[in-house]
Amino acid sequence: MLRSVTPDMLDPNTPADVVIRAEARRPEMDPTLGIPVNLQSTGRPRHRLVTLGDSLTQGFQSGAIFNTSLSYPMLIAQELGWQQQFRYPTYGGPGDGLPLNLEKLVRLLAERFGDTLDWWEFAPGLVVVREFLDQVEDYWERQAGSIAPDPSAPIQHNLAVYGWDLRNTLSRNADLCQDVIAANPPNDDFLQQIVENANERAALRVLNSARDRQGRSLSPVHAAAALGAEGTQETGEGDGIETLIVMIGANNALGSILTFNVVWSGPGYDDMSRNDVYTVWRPIHFQAEWERLVVEIKRIRARHVIISTVPHVSIAPLARGVGKKTAPGSRYFPYYTYPWLDNSSFDPKKHPTLTGQQARAIDSAIDQYNDLITASVRQARQEGRDWYLFELAGLLDRVAFRRYLEDPAARPSWWEQVGGAYPLPAALQLLSLPPDSRFFQSNRSGRLQGGIFSLDGIHPTTIAYGVMAQELINIMQLAGVPFYEPDGKTQRTGPIQIDFVRLIQQDTLISNPPKALASGLSLLGWLDRNFNIFSRLLRSNL
Numbered sequence: 001m002l003r004s005v006t007p008d009m010l011d012p013n014t015p016a017d018v019v020i021r022a023e024a025r026r027p028e029m030d031p032t033l034g035i036p037v038n039l040q041s042t043g044r045p046r047h048r049l050v051t052l053g054d055s056l057t058q059g060f061q062s063g064a065i066f067n068t069s070l071s072y073p074m075l076i077a078q079e080l081g082w083q084q085q086f087r088y089p090t091y092g093g094p095g096d097g098l099p100l101n102l103e104k105l106v107r108l109l110a111e112r113f114g115d116t117l118d119w120w121e122f123a124p125g126l127v128v129v130r131e132f133l134d135q136v137e138d139y140w141e142r143q144a145g146s147i148a149p150d151p152s153a154p155i156q157h158n159l160a161v162y163g164w165d166l167r168n169t170l171s172r173n174a175d176l177c178q179d180v181i182a183a184n185p186p187n188d189d190f191l192q193q194i195v196e197n198a199n200e201r202a203a204l205r206v207l208n209s210a211r212d213r214q215g216r217s218l219s220p221v222h223a224a225a226a227l228g229a230e231g232t233q234e235t236g237e238g239d240g241i242e243t244l245i246v247m248i249g250a251n252n253a254l255g256s257i258l259t260f261n262v263v264w265s266g267p268g269y270d271d272m273s274r275n276d277v278y279t280v281w282r283p284i285h286f287q288a289e290w291e292r293l294v295v296e297i298k299r300i301r302a303r304h305v306i307i308s309t310v311p312h313v314s315i316a317p318l319a320r321g322v323g324k325k326t327a328p329g330s331r332y333f334p335y336y337t338y339p340w341l342d343n344s345s346f347d348p349k350k351h352p353t354l355t356g357q358q359a360r361a362i363d364s365a366i367d368q369y370n371d372l373i374t375a376s377v378r379q380a381r382q383e384g385r386d387w388y389l390f391e392l393a394g395l396l397d398r399v400a401f402r403r404y405l406e407d408p409a410a411r412p413s414w415w416e417q418v419g420g421a422y423p424l425p426a427a428l429q430l431l432s433l434p435p436d437s438r439f440f441q442s443n444r445s446g447r448l449q450g451g452i453f454s455l456d457g458i459h460p461t462t463i464a465y466g467v468m469a470q471e472l473i474n475i476m477q478l479a480g481v482p483f484y485e486p487d488g489k490t491q492r493t494g495p496i497q498i499d500f501v502r503l504i505q506q507d508t509l510i511s512n513p514p515k516a517l518a519s520g521l522s523l524l525g526w527l528d529r530n531f532n533i534f535s536r537l538l539r540s541n542l
Helices: 072-080 102-113 119-141 166-171 174-183 198-207 220-228 254-259 283-299 356-382 392-397 401-405 462-478 500-506 522-531 533-538
Strands: 047-053 241-247 302-308 320-322 335-337 387-390 441-443 446-449
Touching: 047 072, 047 220, 072 462, 102 119, 102 522, 119 522, 166 220, 166 283, 174 198, 198 220, 220 241, 220 283, 254 356, 283 302, 283 356, 302 356, 302 462, 335 356, 356 387, 387 462, 392 462, 462 500, 522 533
Parallel strands: 047 241, 241 302, 302 387
Antiparallel strands: 320 335, 441 446
């Protein structure tokens, strides 16, 4: 481990308010932060679970939002015995999701051409991919997928939208999304066949029914407030939400990894019409946005509130470390680039890249974000509010394979004190190959590595969403939230445990790995070289 910051760790373009750290922030293992709260409440809130967040909460996987019935909020709702009442958006279409389901495409290619794409199948492969992209684009831009949901329907309980940051959660709504779509009519471009305005189209399925009594469109946080204002089932007064989960902030830094370009926030960081040029928020700007969000969260009538820390985005295997670590005990590689580029094929002058110094600066900024988030939970508990901290950042740090698990010298000083490597559920450990955080690879013999992140290298697999759900359930039980059998009436006793054996079967990447993702990620590299798929997906707020 490295205990002190040395000059070689510093990137000269890092703003002064970013405090560079030699090691990652120590996670807070007690969700209560050691502060007791004497909660006195009566009645049954009308809404047992409401969630605010981004792709991690919406249920994004493998380049698309599609399997929302297996998002962590839905997994929690099932354990609550409230799955029939929990409202969430769904996404289908010919490509099973929006904007592009990479797993569906990989399986289609394997079905047509077998395990690999040989050189003589190059032209036919191009035709199949183009036809698939065209079908998906037509469905969402011109066919049934382009029709906005009923605005008079009840407000959704899962109010997360992929790609959204703090400001979006505060201010963006369905009418603004409709305006963007109307101002940018789709163009059936033969060469650029990724769904245009995919993010706005996805958001409409979440927010088109989020409206006040006058029909005015509401942002996610104000939609949650409207649900909270509905009060208890008995009187219509008091807390309308039993548990509110807030997991937002990753997209205030994730753009730097998605684009391999660090642009620190500046003027207009809080202006949605111009802040897309920034890929990572300076801590002073994140603080200003976070404090505004905390004010709004406190206005929501929620009995229990769980707030998540922001994960270190450089752990996501989309950004693969290449080269030899510059110093023993360092957690960073000299460069980060696409996972299909290895040490022999990577050229920093040719390929998209971040330096190790830039990755450290981004993660150091996120550590400051998480200090702010932790402080807000601490203050809320001191005020008597039943708020809890979910250490998602610490969880992902403790499963980071290439960063810590295979390099014990890089582990931070707090590693053993918090329990060392994260203990995956027994059913996952009993798999023939336990899941890890490397980029997913498989062939005809099965999964070769990975299993925590899906095929886009950013978002979790279904089993990993299950791990998140389990940790949140543990916090909810700590808060005294009752859980019921599927009938919604018979209260359950003892620890509530996700059935990971069942979840493994529902996770198609784990139970039936694609046979065409051979070692070297040749197929995904082929897709990106010929269709620029990853670059276009990532720049469309993936």
